[in-house]
Structures are given as structure tokens and as C-alpha cells.
Amino acid sequence: MNEQQQKNGHLVIIGGHEDRKHDMAILSRFVELCGGTDARIVVITAASTVADEMWQVYDNAFGALGVTRHSHLEVTSRQDANSAEFVRQVAEADGIFMTGGDQKRLLALIGGTALDAEMHIALKTRGATIGGTSAGASAMSGHMLAQGRVELHPEKGSVSLGAGLGFLHRVVIDQHFSERQRLSRLLSVVAQNPYLQGIGIDEDTALVIERGVGIEVLGQGAVTMVDGRTMITNVADIKDRDTPELIDVRLHLLPAGSKYQLPTSDIATEKRLPLPLIDILEIVTKRTPLQ
Template sequence: MKKTKGILIIIGGDLSLPSEANGSEDMGNGTMHETEAEIITTFCRSLPGKTSRIEIIPTASEVPEKSSQRYVQAFENLGQTNVGVLDIRTREEAQAEDTVARTREAEGFLFTGGNQLRLTTLLGGTEFLSVLLDRFRQEPVVIAGTSAGAMCMSDTMIYEGSSHEALRKGEVKFSSGFGILDNVIIDTHFVKRGRIGRLFQAVAQNPASLGIGLGEDTGLLITKGDVQEAIGSGLIIVVDGANIRHTNMASISEGELISIENLNVHVMIPGDKYILSEHKFIPAQSE
């Protein structure tokens, strides 16, 4: 496990954001409810201060202006005064001097949802991503991604696959992700869209990787590239294939049913932790 100085927040989608009415942490009695917009608030608290530069990257979205504007507004409602949008739509723009300069200067980055293949095909192998990865390893920058923006953070990425046929070989399609997080495969909108089968196949095919299924408005706060804490309002499913004793993945043909023995599954609620390098679950109440 590679140790990093950066902080990563991966989010399952449908992120709760502060409205103008409560963004000043005022709900009539002077305080915001503790679960209101917890994830985006955690992102802001992980930054050095209110003037820290934040760049929103809506590359995954088909409507980047609309997608980015809601986050700009959310950050402003939380008092962040230095927010920009890195609207990268081509590989050429990802290599541009201005893009790279802004990537070197920002202290927080948020990738919106959309299509994860847009992110990897447009940004993979570019100077933008190279600088971002290097800074994440060596500096305490904060990177967050929601939905597609979360799925691309791993080294192996799911980009396609139906839920109801997910335990037939070949139904789930994989590609290379950004590699910000090692030995992990991420799926999002997990509980609502019934994607447990997708993650079972992903881990059976890549048993050295931990499967992480993120519920909506739910995320993992990951520090040192290893310590993962559940935050937000929902559930996280962790699928660990380290102890698999049998799977027929190598012997069956495309479309046939997958058999897996001794696949370990954990259910995390907010406050629970998982130490990736140790395959260790730490319940919130044990601390």
C-alpha cells in the first residue's frame, strides 16, 4: 500500500449540498443539523482555510456548466471564497499550460458525476493527471469525486454492466482508472440500484482488490491511502476477496453463471472504519 499525504473522499452520488438558506450554518437556531451536507462540509474542513483554492472538474458531465454551478454555489454557501471550474473537454485542454498551472496551485479538487469513461479517456495519461497524482502523493491536497467522479479514482474501474445479470461472466466491463487509490474497485449508487452482483464479479475477477459499494449521499474519507472512514447518511458495502477459496471464473465461458466460495462482505455505517492494508474492520463504537 502506497502511503500518501493527500486526502481522498469518494462519494456514491446524489450528494447532499447546503442550500443558500442553511449554508451559513443557520437553521433558525444558529446551527446547521450535524448530518446536513456532512460530506461537502468534511471536504471544506479538510482544507487549510476559507481562502483555499478549490477547482471543480465537470469533465464527466454532459452538462458541465449546470453540473459545476451547483457545486460553486454550495462551496460559497459554506464560506469558501476561492472556487474555480476547470472545464476540461479535450485532451488538448488537459495538457494546456493554464490547466497545469491551476492544478499546481489548487488545494482542493472535486470531480462531478457523469460518465467515468469520459474522465479516463480525456484525462488519462495527461499532464493534468500526472501533476494531480504527484501532488496527492506528496502534499496534503484534498480530492473528492462523486458517482462517476468516484469510480475513476481506483486503479481498476467498472465502466459498464447491468445489475440483474451481473453474476454472468463478462457482464461487467472494466477499464483502467486514475490509480489514485490502489487495490480497490469502486461502485456507486450502490444500494438504490442493486449493484451488489457487479461488485461480486469485480472482486472474483480481481481478488487482490477490495470492492467498495457506496450508497447515495454516502462516502469514504480516506487518509494515508489506507484508513477509510464512512461518512454521510447511508451504507457502504465492502467486498473482500482475500479469502476466496474457490471461483469458477477461469473455467467458464462468457455468459455462464459465476460461483464464488468464501467471499467476505462487510456493511459500514457512518463512523465505521476499514484499514485496507490490514483488511481490518473497526466499528465506530469500539473507539
């Protein structure tokens, strides 16, 4: 392995219900990014209250993909997540996969632990791949969508954020996006937190981020991005539960198959990227340092 100080590392952020039995396009790409079937992959099921069942699902899926060195990191307490043994397993992993469940549960168990810190080292200094689906996807950003009602319209005060794992910043991630009609919920977040880019990922769809390089959308659906930075809104002046006026929210829809790289000075870019997209790319691919 190249010994340079910082590796790019990949994030594979999946909107839930990725195929685990048929072509497994997304999980297959995750394995490939981890280094192939010889890669060591640990599966963190802490988001789920049925951790064993979750592990079975991914044990079968990774097994079917030819992976042999995958294992269950069964974190049931913060003590587990601070234990030398669990930290060692993450330190040796080429890939770390976080299952679905409840992102609040996941953060309550691993947020701020030695295991959390080791995951950052894995991503940022070893270039490991971190995957997460559903709750495991939402947990990836610094500001995490913790819970929120899905209403017909955006509503002030209907969504609450929490502190996520922080592998990327200035975004908030929602999953099962089109299937559960969550655009209003994402607009509710962005209306009150225009610092954050809203990212909605559909089921069986992944946003793959190579830090410092670019992004790709894989799978069956699309990734929706909602940018409220230039938005004009009355959200500060209305009551809780009221629908805010939102003017000039920027919306991007990136279907599966989309692939974008940051412009580089040494490679002639074939296709000129639209400015709003370069801006988004710079945010999501930012190689944030170890804290």
C-alpha cells in the first residue's frame, strides 16, 4: 500500500433496500472499492435491535460475492465500542459497513468512541471504504437527520438533527427518499439549516464519494440534492408547524449512472461541469482532516 500521509478513501452511501440477492450491484462495488474478495470487511450492526438477523443478511450477501474475510462487529454497548479488540478489528479492516436500523441508536452506541475515531483513521489515513445503508447512510454526515415527520408540505420545527459520525460535513442525508416521499422533510431541514446541503438517496441507490476526487451514483434510482444557500424564506418569522415560504431553492436530480469529477489542473476535463455542481462536489468530496 502506498504510504502517503493522506489517502482519499471512499464513502458508499446507500438509500436502503440495496439488492442483496441478485446482481448486488451496489454491494459488489463496495467490495471492489474495499480491494476485492480478499478484503477484510467488518459489519457494524449497532443501528439495529436485531443485530444477528442483520449480520445474517450481510454474511450471506458478502459470502455470495466471494468475500471470505468479513466479520460481525457486534457492538452492544459503548464499552464494546471503546474496547481494544473492536478497535483493532477496525484498524485492520479494508472496509467498514454500517447496516440499517435507527441512526440515533447507532450514534448512541459508537459516537465519540475509540471505534468512531478508528473509523476516521481508516477512511482518512488508510484509504479504507466506509459503506452505510439507510440509518447507516444518514449517520455519515456531521449533522444527522435524527427524526422527523413526513408531511405533505415542509413544516417549521418538524425535523430534528443530531450529531452524526462526520465523515462529511455541510450536508444532511435522507434515505428511502423517493419511495417514502421525503422531499418535504428535506426541504424542512434546509429551510431552517441553509448551511446544509440536503441529499436524498433513493432505495437500491448509492452515492459513492471518492474524497478529493469525485462522486458517482449507482443503482436503480436517483440522488436528489437541495441547496438552500441562496434561498429567501420567512422561516424565522413563522410559527412552529407552519409552512414556510421558500423562494429560489436549487434542486439537482442525479440519476444512477451519473459520474462527476472535480476539475483538475493537470487533466483536461472533457466535459465542463456546471458551477452549482462543482460547488456541491467541493463540499461532499472535501478531505476533512482527522480531528
